[in-house]
Amino acid sequence: MTILLSRRALSALLVTTSLAFAAPALAQNEIKIGYNADQSASGVAELGIAGLYGFQAAIEDINAKGGVLGRKLVGVVRDDVASPPKSIQNMNELIDNEKVAAVVGPTNSGNALAWLHIPQQKKVPVVSHVATATDITARYMKEPQNYIFRVSMVDREQLALLAAYAIKATKTKNIAIIADTTGYGQAATKDLLEILTLHGIKPVAIEKFGPKDTDMTSQLAKVKAAGADMVISGSLGDATAQVLKSMEKMDYYPGLLSTWGSINTPLINIAGPKLAEKTIFAASTTEDANERAVALHKRLIAKHPNMPAFVSAAQGYDAVTLIAAAIAQANSTDGEKIQQALENLGKVQGIIKAYDKPFSKEQHEALGVADFHLAQWKDGRVVKVDNEIVKALTAADLKR
CATH class of the missing domain: 3.40.50.2300 (Response regulator)
Known part of the structure; x- marks a missing residue:
């Protein structure tokens, strides 16, 4: 039996087919960075919200300069509603389904301590931008590779x-x-x-x-x-x-x-x-700490007039900036290579400060007491x- 397609149907089929082939190609031109933090449920949710604004601003700035490795950065955002089970679910989705190159988060230390084993086992770097519990970066310090880093206060x-x-x-x-x-x-x-x-x-x-x-x-x-x-x-x-x-x-x-x-x-x-x-x-910083902080605060307040806790925005911004620098230095989105690059970064300009070798194998804290205000x-x-x-x-x- 011969099936004849109308010109319109044939055109639609060709468009659908071309989109199907284009989708993987588009995905290959993106580098996904996950964001997993409370933005709605607990007393510190506003830290997660402000952190998200900084996370998004950094991605915008990096993409405006051509992205990383010629590819666009894309933020994949999840709200863990301050719940450890939900935060664990988010981490698995971000790593297994979304195939993120790295994750920024969380807001609550308890959530981080609940899922640290996941990115560690799956070799996906995490940069904590709010949670402050000392053990977050220390738990896997004796392992051959520790995938947990931080740009935040430490208790x-x-x-x-x-x-x-x-x-x-x-x-x-x-x-x-x-x-x-x-x-x-x-x-x-x-x-x-x-x-x-x-x-x-x-x-x-x-x-x-x-x-x-x-x-x-x-x-x-x-x-x-x-x-x-x-x-x-x-x-x-x-x-x-x-x-x-x-x-x-x-x-x-x-x-x-x-x-x-x-x-x-x-x-x-x-x-x-x-x-x-x-x-x-x-x-770790304030909205009047330096010229970069003043500029970012002015920009974010214009977009989000009720933005709380600028400090989290600055930390979220710097977390993405350091991840992007590591991807560029590694010339790869492979987790092991990004981890190694993070431990060997040179100078990277952030909002809070100019980072110079912020991490090493022995030290996964980008900020210390000498940096705090x-x-x-x-x-x-x-x-x-x-x-x-x-x-x-x-x-x-x-x-x-």
């Missing part, structure tokens, strides 16, 4: 900066620790005790509270009775906000230092803009602290 490192500042700022040498009873809070307390011991300082008080507590006046009364003039909070922004509100009830305002969780909006939403200004916290809220913006105490800090003060 122990930021606490070293807070302790150094507290010791310079105190007039009485009476320093107290207050933290919630979560794993994060108690790990911070442990680190702070060890760091202060290195300085020859024993805290005059160590107080803790439940993660849902809203009144810390009894704990602060003990801190006050101990004569503390500097208090370090080992909690995220929402808990530190409750500490500030309790200080307000007592009209008791010692110096209060806190971790980088205070950089996101739960602090000012709960404590209020003015009260939020009474804590100084660690940050102290920051605080002023008039609803996060700005760099550059007072006389900060200027007096030296490398020898940063014990860890």
Whole structure:
């Protein structure tokens, strides 16, 4: 039997066939980078959102310059909704189905610790741009190849900066620790005790509270009775906000230092803009840190007027920049070759700083305590602290 096709049907068939052959070719001209982070569910989701904006901006800039290896970078984005099972599912999809060359993420340390084995086994590099748990990059450090890198704060490192500042700022040498009873809070307390011991300082008080507590006046009364003039909070922004509100009830305002969780909006939403200004916290950068940060912040705010936590945007941007540089240096999208290139990168200009050999086989942290800033809220913006105490800090003060 003879089948005759109309001219229109034949044309449609030819177009469909050509598209079918074109799709693989188009895919071969792309390099996919995955993004797996909470953008909707937890108190730090806004860090994941800001990180995504920086991730996207870096891809735009790299593609505007011709891409990498003559190929366009494409971001493949997944929201893990702060759920370890969902984050694990996302990682498997990104690696197995999307065939990404590398992954940026996550937001939550617990999610990273749940899936680190996946990219490690499948030899796909990951650059953590928000999660701060020390073990994230350390777990596979003794393996022949460690596929986990980071461009973010590290808990122990930021606490070293807070302790150094507290010791310079105190007039009485009476320093107290207050933290919630979560794993994060108690790990911070442990680190702070060890760091202060290195300085020859024993805290005059160590107080803790439940993660849902809203009144810390009894704990602060003990801190006050101990004569503390500097208090370090080992909690995220929402808990530190409750500490500030309790200080307000007592009209008791010692110096209060806190971790980088205070950089996101739960602090000012709960404590209020003015009260939020009474804590100084660690940050890898601020929107006014340098000309590159100023320019990126201006660009992102124009596109995303309600963008929170610029620091995460800068870290997301730099994570992509370092991955792209490694792909170019490796002249390949093979995971093993990218991993080796990351450990042997030369100079790469980022938003936070100009990186020069940011990683090595022994060191997978692109940022350390010497790179960090102290920051605080002023008039609803996060700005760099550059007072006389900060200027007096030296490398020898940063014990860890």
